[in-house]
Amino acid sequence: MVDRGMGGSALDSAPGSSLSSAQRDDAVVLGIDCSTTACKVIAWDAAGRAVSTGRAPIALMNPGPDAWEQDAEAWWEATTAATREAVAGLGADGSLRVRALGITHQRETFVVTDEHGVPLHAALVWMDARCRPEVAEAVRVLGEARLHAVSGKPPCTTPSLYKLLFLLGRGAPSLRARSPRVLDVHALLSWRLTGRVATSRASADPLGLMDMEAGAFSPELLALAGLVRDQLPALCAPGDVIAGLSADAAARLGLPEGVPVVAGAGDGQAAALGAGLRGPGAAYLNLGTAIVSGVVSPAYRIDRAFRTMYAATPGAYLLETDLKGGTFTLSWLVERLLGRAAGDAEAVLGGLEREARGLPPGADGLLLVPYWNGVMNPYWDDGATGITLGWHGGHAPAHLYRAILEGIALEQRLHTEAVEAASGAIDELLVMGGGSRSDLWCQILADVTGKPVVRAGASEASALGAGILAAWAAGLFPDLGAAVDAMTSRGATFTPGPQQAIYDRLYREVFAGVYPALAGALGRLAALRVEARATRMAADPAASAASPRTPS
Template sequence: MKQQDLVVSVDCSTTGVKCVIWDSAGQLVGDGRSTLDLSIPSIGYGEQDPRQWWSAMCIAVTEAVRNLDTQRIAAICVTHQRESFACLDDFGEPIRPAMLWLDARATEEVESAGTQRVHDVTGKPPNTTPAFYKLLWLQKHEPETLRQTRHVVDVHGYLVHKMTDQWRTSVASADPLGLVNLNTADYDDELVAQVGLHRNQLSTLFPPGTVLGELRASAGSALGLPAGLRVVAGAGDGQAAGLGAGIIEPGRAYLNLGTGLVAGTYSDIYAPNSAYRALTGPIAGTFTFESFIGAGTYVINWFIDTFVQQSPDAAGSTESIEQRLEREAVQVAPGSGGLLVVPYWNGALTPYWDHNARGIILGLTGIHSRAHIYRAVLEGLAYELRLCFDRVELGLSDPITVVVAMGGGSQSALWCQILADVLRRPIVISGQQESTCLGAGMLAAAGAGLYPSVRAACSAMTSLGERFDPNEELSQTYDRFYTVYQEIYPSVRPVFTALKNAMT
C-alpha cells in the first residue's frame, strides 16, 4: 500500500473556489481554481446559487489532482466564506439563492434584535453580517421560504453533505452564522427558536480536525478522488488563515492585507467585546478575536483607478503603477506632511460598527502630491489597525507581540515597514501566501493521523519569511500623528448621520 502523505484543502470563497494539495511538510504540490457567480439583485443584497459551490469545487479539485497519484491522498478538508448560508428542501436542493455574508438587507432586524444577550452568547456585535439577522429578515419577508426549508446549512455543511451524504459541519464553520453559543460550542436553543428553526434543521456540530465521514463513490468520481477518502471538519476562512500562519499561542496575531484587512488573535478564554468579533478557533476549545477593516487594498486600488492610471507619465514605463507609487512615497517623510486618511470607504466595522461612516482625507494643502496621498493611505490603514489592536488587547490575557502578515498587500515592503513602525510590533511575512488553504490542510493532516494533533500539524507545516522590525525613532513620529488620528472619527461621527439624511 502506498504511503498517504498528501492532503487536499478547498477554499470556497465569495468569488471562486481554490484547491491546494499539500505534502506533510506544508509544501504546495498541486492547485486548481474555478470562479463563482455573484448576484446583486438589489442594492445591499448579495446572493449565490449554492449548487455552484459544488460544481466549482469539482472543477478546482479535478484540476489540482490531475497530475498526482491520488492514492497518496489521506484526507480532504474545506474552508470557506463565512456567515453565508443556504435554505434547502428535503432533497437537499436550494429553495432560494444562498444569502451571503456581504448581504446587508437586514438592517432593521439588527436594530430590533441586536441585543446584549445576542452579543454575549455569540460573540458577534450587532451588524448585518451574521445569518441570524438575515433569517429574521426571511421570517418577515419570505415566510414561505422558511416553511419549505428542511435544512439550513453553511457553505462547509453544504459541501460536506455533497461529499458524505451526512448533515454535519464544523463548529468553527457554523459559529459565524450567529446561532452558536460560544460558551458551550453548541447551538443556542433560544436563538434557533427566535429565527423559527429547530435543531433538526441544522447540521450536527463537530470540532475542527474531526473526521466527519468518508467520500462516497459518486462524489469521488466528480472530484477525481478515491472513494472512502476521509472528510475532515474544517473552519471558516479567517480562522483557517490564522492557523495557516501559525497563530496557535497567545501573543501572536495574523493580518491578511487583502481587499479588506482582517486581523485575528488567539485566545484560550472567551471574552466578548464590541471592539472585535469573537469566533470559535480552529483548535477545539480556543477562540479567535477578529478585527475587520472593510476597505484595505480596496482604498489603494480606488486611489490608483481614480487618480493615477490616466496620468500622462503612466505610459511607456517598465514599472507597475504600484511600484512607481511606492518609489515616490518612500521619498515622503513619515506623517505625509500632516495628511491623515481615515479609511472608511466601506463604512466602519470594528471597533465602531458604523455603516454610515465614510472615508476622510484630512489636512490637504497645496504642497501635497499624489505621493503624499498614497503614503497617507498606507499610514491611515496602519493607524486604524493600531486602533483595532489596542481595543482587542483589552480582551486578551497576553499582549500582541508579533504579527504574521499575508495577502497581496504583504508584498509591499514600504507598507510592511509602516505597519511595524505604527503598530510598534514586528511584522513577519507568512512563508506561504495560501495560508487559508494551508490551515485547512493542517486540519486534514491532523484528521488523517499524519500528525497527532492540529497543533503538531501546524508546527510542522508552518514557515515564515521576511521580518520587519519597528524603528523606534519613526515609531515616536507616528505616535504623535496617531494621537491626532484617534480624535478624528469621534469628532465627526454626528456629521455622517447628517450627511446620510441630506442624501435621502
C-alpha cells in the same frame, strides 16, 4: 466520527491512526479555500510545501444598494474545477496520494436550500448590509448585551442571523413557509462532497446562531430567527472526519471514493492556524478582502474590542477584530475611481506602489479612515463610511494608494491596542494574505503599530490551516501541535523603523480622534442617504437598482 466537544485541547490528541514514515513521504492533503471571489485548492505535503494548486473564480453580484449576493451553486462548481486542477498537477504516476481534504471558506455567507440541497435563493454574502432594521429589532427584542453574551458578537450587519431575518422577512418572505435549510459554505460543500449535512463549529459560529459557551446552536437565537434545530447542519469539531468522498463527488474531483473529508474552520480561524498561532502573545493579521486579526484564548470572553469566535484548535477561542474594507478598498480604487478593469488591478497597483514608496509618511498630508464597508470593532457602527482628510491640488492616485495602506495600518493599531487592553500584550503580528506580499505595507504596519511584523511562510495561510487539520485527521502526525510545527514556517520580519515617530504622532494627534468627532455627522449622512434612495425609488424604481458586477 470523533466529536471532542468544547472541553480540553486538541494539541495532545490525534483523531486518526498514525501513518508510517513511508506513507507520510508520499502523502499530500488538500486544503479547499472557498473564499469570496475564488475557490483555491492547494495540495500540501507533510512539510507544509504547496505541491500543486488549482483556482476557479466565483462571481460576486451587487444587485442593489448594500446588496451582495452569489449563486451558491458556483461554490460547488468552483470547488470541483479547482480540485480537479490541483489533482491533475500531482501527476499521473501515482507517487503522491491524497490522504484527506480539509475545508475553509468565507464566513457569514449563507444559502437557504430545499430538503435536497437545491438553493431557493441567491446566497447572501458577508458584505450584505440590507439588514440594518433587523439588527435594531433584534436588539429591541433580546437586548444588545444578551445577543453579545450568547453569540460572542455585538449586534451588527455582519453575522448571518440578521441577514437571515431580512431574507425571511422583508427580502423573500415566501421562503419561510418552505422551512428551508440554512447552510454556511462549509455545510453545502460537505453535503455535496459526502452526502452528509454537517459543518464545523468554527464554521457555523459566524452565523451568529451559536451559544458559544455551550458549543451548540442556541434555542433562544433560533427562536429569534424563527428556525428549528433540524433546519441547521450537524456540528463537528475542527479536525473531525465528516465522512468519505461519495462515489459521485469522487468522480467529479478525480479522486478515489472514500477519501476522508475533514471538518475545517472559517477562513479567519484557519489562517490563524496556518500562520502557526497556537497561544497568547502573538496575533495573526490577514491582509485580504477584509483585514482580520486575532489572538487565541483558552477561555470564553467577550468585549466590544473584539468578536469571539471558535478557534480552529478545538477547545479554544479566537478574539478577533475585523475591518471589512481591506483590499476591497484597493479594488475600489482601481475599478471605481480609476476606471480600470479588474484584470488590470495587479499592474495598476504595482505601479502605484512603486510611486508610493517615494512619498513621505502621512502621504503628504492625506489621511484616510478606511470604513468603506462600515465599522465593526471597536465602534460597531454600520452607518459609518470612509473618510479622507487633507486633499490638496498636489495629490495624485499614488498619494491615495499610500493613504489607504496607512489608514488600514492606523486602524489596525486601534484594534490591536484595544485587544491588548482586554486580553494581554501582543508581541508580534503574523501577517498573511494577498496584501502581505507588499513590502511597503508590511513596513508601514510595523512602523504604525510599533511591533514586529512577521510574514507567514505560506501566503495562503487559510488553505494551509485547512490542510493542517486534514493532515492531523489523516494520521500524518501524532497530534495537532506536531502538525502545526511541521507544516508552518516564517518568512521575512519587518521591524519598526525611523518613521515610527511620525506615525505615532499621526495616530495620537489626528487619526484616533477623527471618527469620534465625525460620528454624529456620519450618522445623519447615512440617514439622509436612505431617505434620498427611498425618494428616488418612489419616483423611478428601475433607476434605483445597481447593475450586477464582479469585483476583483
